[in-house]
Amino acid sequence: MAAAGVSVGYDRLKEVEEFDSSKIGVKGLSDSGITTIPKIFVHPPETLPEIRSSSTSASIPLIDLANVKSDLHRPKIVEQISDAARNWGFFQLINHGVPVSVLDETIAAYKAFFEQPAEVKAKHYAREENHGVMYASNNDLYRSKVATWHDTLQVWRGPVPAKLEDIPEVCRKEVLEWEMQAKMVAETVMELLCEGLGLEAGKLKELGYTETRAIVGHIYPYCPQPDLTVGLGSHTDYGMLTVLLQNQVPGLQVKHGNEWVDVKPLHGSLTINVGDTLQIVSNGEYKSVQHRVTANSSKEPRVSIIEFFNADNRDKVRRHGPLPELISPEKPAIYRDFTFPEFIQNFFSKPFGNKALVETFLL
Template sequence: MAAADPSSTAGDHVPHDRVAEITRFEDSKLGVKGLVDSGLGAIPGFFIHPAETLSSLRPGRPGVDLIPTIDLAGADSDRRAEIVERVSRACRELGFFQIINHGVPVEALDRAIGAVRAFHEGPPEEKAGMYTRETKTGVSFFSNIDLFQSKAASWRDTLQIRLAPTLPSLEDIPEVCRSEVVEWNQHIQQLGSLLLGLLSEGLGLDMGRLEGLTCLGTRIMVAHYYPYCPEPDRTVGIASHTDPGVITLLLQNHMGGLQIKKDEEWVEVEPVPGALVINVGDILQIISNDEYKSVEHRVLANPSKEPRVSIAVFCNPSNREDSFGPIPELISPQKPALFQQFLFTDYLRRFFAKELDGKSLVNFYRL
């Protein structure tokens, strides 16, 4: 679950004999759904993942008892201490949890998913007119953020929209989902502020500490569409990775396929009606000085005729020229800083220069 960046360099790390095939796919501007609609019975070669990836592609351990679903009702009442403790424990032990009674009406969840599905299933020529890896307008449609960097492509398409620090011009947001995107941004801003307060208190910090570091200042929405895959045992929906930002808020439809890695075992993040999935990003692991943990996750290719649809919002610092590292209050003689200081611009440059793979950024900045 990651956002595109214009600094990506087409052709890096890709053997020459695959470049032409990938370029033809890119130039079609039709995405993976366009391949499905063409009636193909086998996936193109550049979508086939290496044997070490394919060998682990299977349904994971049921996650109902492992991944907590936290009720946020009463977060501003005498239940707050209990909620802070549950959120903090989930971030320290697992890096993933689901939330219910989060303040976003179920109708708004349904509208958002429906609008995203309507965009992806809309007229191919309209989507092709938006197909780009540039982010100047704040709106782009593409397939695979790391298409030209990865060892193999993944079976999904993405609509990406910048929500903050400023929304794009409304005319640049597809009309079929325009009002829903504006509404979703309002809900996410309020919910994101609540979550950052809970996360701050879980670290023993003032409620406003993380938000004061502009951790909600940049928000990018990526609306993924996972169409039917004719060979789901040869590719993935999204390769295993950790998210680079602070936190990610994810809405998924009922189709499933999201898995997290726990103790070298894949665990299903099973859809809970009305819930949102929250996960820790690499930046939060670093600034929390390893108190909170980001975790590898992936999405399997969709074997069903019904699509998987998800909407992730990545929350990142807006002060890109600032230096980041462990928050001073979390450093002590008993627990010295575990990560070096770095400029956020350098961090982003390193992320977008590589394919989605594991926790390489956290490890790169570790002392």
């Protein structure tokens, strides 16, 4: 029986391949002035009413890092951040140390990349998503059952950095500056999260959990039928920690309990979220939570730049799991250890949106 809205005899793979080979992305579709989105982007009707609903009664925690180096104020900040990581898995930071001018320039540079002519961007178009530089639409285009309304520029910065000449010139300087600043913020947050678990501040960094670093820039262009698709489907991040910068166009939503909460754009802020690896390493103390992006109904594109942090992905032998310091007879391990090959196999063998690690490695 054909799915609603999909005609009998419809060849989805053929349309996917045609879209992929065009290399124009959803930005190209949007710019062409289409009024009807292609069928590969149309989601099953039963999933869409829930996608549109959102809570307006709650907001993710907002944490001020202005006094993070103060012996007097730091314990309170540690408490705020660890509470947010336990109860929300998401929080926003202000006074984080990154100049607002750097944030604005980073967003502008990524937007400039996506607004280049399709033939210029096409030089970077690829499907090799675990190294170097990749521009594409829907990383999981061939793994998923339905596509979502966004394009991506991905740049690997560690452990093997992309070649400088491969990073698009229009945003190269800003990519390098953002990476330096985002890493500083991530290391500060990891120290605070460690202290919230009763660990030495530098524990996670010493264990190498900032070694794998990928910067992912998304654009969510105007969608003519936002009620039929989504910008990015519900998922958790698989790594340790994520640092997110977004422009002023809304769309990001976080699941809190049984409701979806809008993450309101706040100029000058950064958004942090816990990844699956941190949930496991913290033995479930910190929570990675589902989040998603709605399709953009605004004429102004939504732009977000994210840096993901995790352990060295070249190490095929080392085992990751709950830290021994956090395990006791009262709090036994709830996850088993895993290696990076297991991690990668789990993530890339499933459609985007599965909680690939947390559910697979439960004891």
